[in-house]
Amino acid sequence: MSLYYVQKLIYELNRNPDTTKRFEKDREALLADYDLTDEELTAIRKPDIGLLYVLGVNGQILMHYAALWKIPWDDYLKSMENGIKEHGPVRNGLYAQTEGK
Amino acid sequence: MTLVFAGACSHAPGITGRADRGDPQQRKNLLENYNKMRLAIKSSGAEALIVIAAEHFANFFMNNMPAYCIGMAEYYEGPIEDEEWLGIKRVKVPGNSKLSEEIIQIVMNDTDVSYAQEWKFDHGISVPLNFLTPDYDIDVIPVNINCQGPPLTPLNRAYEFGKSIRKACDSTTTKIAIVGTGGISHWPCTPDSGKINEDFDKTFLKSFISNDKKALLSYSDKETYEKAGQGGFEIRTWIAVAGACEGSTGELWCYEPIPNYAVGCTLASMEIS
Numbered sequence: 001m002s003l004y005y006v007q008k009l010i011y012e013l014n015r016n017p018d019t020t021k022r023f024e025k026d027r028e029a030l031l032a033d034y035d036l037t038d039e040e041l042t043a044i045r046k047p048d049i050g051l052l053y054v055l056g057v058n059g060q061i062l063m064h065y066a067a068l069w070k071i072p073w074d075d076y077l078k079s080m081e082n083g084i085k086e087h088g089p090v091r092n093g094l095y096a097q098t099e100g101k
Numbered sequence: 102m103t104l105v106f107a108g109a110c111s112h113a114p115g116i117t118g119r120a121d122r123g124d125p126q127q128r129k130n131l132l133e134n135y136n137k138m139r140l141a142i143k144s145s146g147a148e149a150l151i152v153i154a155a156e157h158f159a160n161f162f163m164n165n166m167p168a169y170c171i172g173m174a175e176y177y178e179g180p181i182e183d184e185e186w187l188g189i190k191r192v193k194v195p196g197n198s199k200l201s202e203e204i205i206q207i208v209m210n211d212t213d214v215s216y217a218q219e220w221k222f223d224h225g226i227s228v229p230l231n232f233l234t235p236d237y238d239i240d241v242i243p244v245n246i247n248c249q250g251p252p253l254t255p256l257n258r259a260y261e262f263g264k265s266i267r268k269a270c271d272s273t274t275t276k277i278a279i280v281g282t283g284g285i286s287h288w289p290c291t292p293d294s295g296k297i298n299e300d301f302d303k304t305f306l307k308s309f310i311s312n313d314k315k316a317l318l319s320y321s322d323k324e325t326y327e328k329a330g331q332g333g334f335e336i337r338t339w340i341a342v343a344g345a346c347e348g349s350t351g352e353l354w355c356y357e358p359i360p361n362y363a364v365g366c367t368l369a370s371m372e373i374s
Contacts, residue, residue, distance in 0.1 A: 004163060011162050015181055015221060059290025059331070060157035060249060067186050073119065081292045094250045094331060095291065 003056045003092050005034040006044065010057065014064040049076060050083020056093030104270040105145035106278035107346050108138055108370040109309070109339050110233075112154070113287070114224040115362035117188035117231060122361035134355035134368040135232035138280070141370065142233060147278035149197055149240040150233070151204075151266065152226050153342060155248035155283045155335040159223035167215040168254040169262055171208065172243040173201035179222025179230075187224055189231050194222065197240035200275055204242065207269035212262050229282045246341060248283060248334040256318045259337040263344025270345075281342035283335025286328065287364040293330065295360040301328045302356065302365045305336060310351040310369060312343050332364065346371040 009031070012019040022030040031041060043051040049066050053059070059080075066076040090096045115122070116131070123131075142150065159181045161167060177194045180187050201216070208214050220243055222230070230241065244266070246259055254262075270277045285305050286298040308316035317340050325333040343351075349372040358365040 007158075008162065008164070011158050015159060053291075058158070058250065059294075063290040064182070067183055076290075077292060077294055084292070094326075 002035045002037060002040060005036055006040050006052065006055065007057055007061050009034050009036075009044070010061045010065045013068060014061070020068070048083070049079040050081075051087055053080040053083045054087040054090055056090055056096060058093060103273055103276050104267060104279065104345070104373050105147050105276045106142050106370070107342055107373060108141070108279075108368065109281040109342050110135070110138060110229055110368045111364055111366045112225050112228040112282040113289070113362045113364040113366070114182070114187055114228060115359075115364075116366065117224075117228055118186055119361055120188060123359045127357040127359050127366070130355055131357050131359075131366045132232070137354060138368055138370070139233045139235070142278045142280075145278055146276050147239065148276045149200055149242060149278070151242045151244055151270070151277060151279045152229060153244045153246065153263070153266070153279065153281040153338045154225040155338050156223050156225045156245050157249060159221055160217065161245065161247065166247055167245070168247050168258075169212055169214040170245045171201060171205050171214055171216050172196060172220045173198050173205060173216045174218045174220060177220045177222055177241065177243060180227035181221040181223045187227065189227050192237055194230065194237050195240050197242065200240065200273065201242050203273055204266070204269040207272055208262070208265040211265040212258070214262075225282060229280060233280065246337045248337050250331070251322065253322055253334055254337065256320060256337065256340055259340045260314065260318060260344035263341030264347060266341070267345040267347075279342060279345055281338040283338035284329065284332055285336060285339070285365055285367065286330060287332030288330035289332050289363055291331070294363045296330070297358040297360060297365050298328055299358055299365065301333070302358070302367070305339075306353055306356065306367065306369065309339055309343055310353050312346065312348070312350050312371070314343070314347070317343055342371055346373065349374045
């Protein structure tokens with residue numbers, strides 16, 4: 001579990017246009033710069049917003065990743081609900097404290 | 102004494118990004134009160150605006166997270182979010198590095214505040230500015246209190262931080278307005294987005310406008326998280342304003358719980374004495 005690096009990647013994507021460009025043009029090389037598990041990589045590549053939420057990505061970071069993929073707000077909220085149904089309660093981070101939600 | 106205005110307001114991105122999804126009557130009241138605050142800041146003669154905010158991982162990350170940070174740049178940029186998503190055009194916002202440095206130096210007597218000469222505003226500052234200084238014609242000094250996740254600065258430290266900012270304001274010759282922006286109860290960007298705990302909000306607001314220090318500082322983070330969600334941690338920004346105005350009371354201008362904006366949309370002011 002390398003939640004820190006999943007969040008770091010999304011943080012960089014949100015604030016650094018060069019990182020966003022690399023994400024579009026040379027994604028695998030960019031992802032190799034971060035210490036990510038296979039499950040995290042799958043969730044990022046898909047993107048599986050629900051799984052990223054379950055892995056513990058903070059919503060304040062995750063919403064930017066959804067926006068990067070042009071996922072509409074209602075779909076973003078729904079994908080987190082579906083993520084919990086599919087993958088179980090939130091495993092790590094802030095939301096894991098309260099019933100994994 | 103050069104603090105000329107103090108207030109607090111909401112900054113939820115839905116207010117601008119999902120503007121048409123709020124109840125029209127509630128939105129009307131909200132916008133009227135943002136406008137009222139815009140005019141109050143203007144008529145106060147403020148030459149600079151300190152925004153005490155709670156940013157959301159736009160500039161500060163867990164590799165080196167400051168509990169407190171004050172901007173010290175000549176200018177800032179924002180919003181960092183997609184312009185269409187947030188409904189606010191990206192602009193350059195004027196800063197005042199000299200005034201920032203004066204303030205930071207004084208605050209440092211009490212608080213180990215960090216400073217930043219580069220700062221990209223996110224909705225936490227861009228939404229309030231969009232309404233309060235829509236022409237971006239006043240120097241802004243951004244202040245951040247980490248409210249996103251533990252370990253979090255204790256509430257009494259946030260109150261003292263506000264007192265330090267007040268001390269700094271009163272030691273300059275520049276007329277300064279302070280606006281805190283955050284919370285109150287909300288569960289942003291989670292499946293619970295849209296939930297609002299009106300009881301929590303009203304109790305907190307009652308304590309805020311009476312500037313009841315004991316009541317304001319009585320919340321544990323555990324209680325806040327359970328009753329007011331992650332967004333509830335942002336009460337620190339309001340508490341800092343209360344600290345800046347210790348001994349004064351305030352006035353609630355607007356409280357409109359709007360689920361589609363994911364927060365109880367609030368504006369309030371605090372007397373300067």
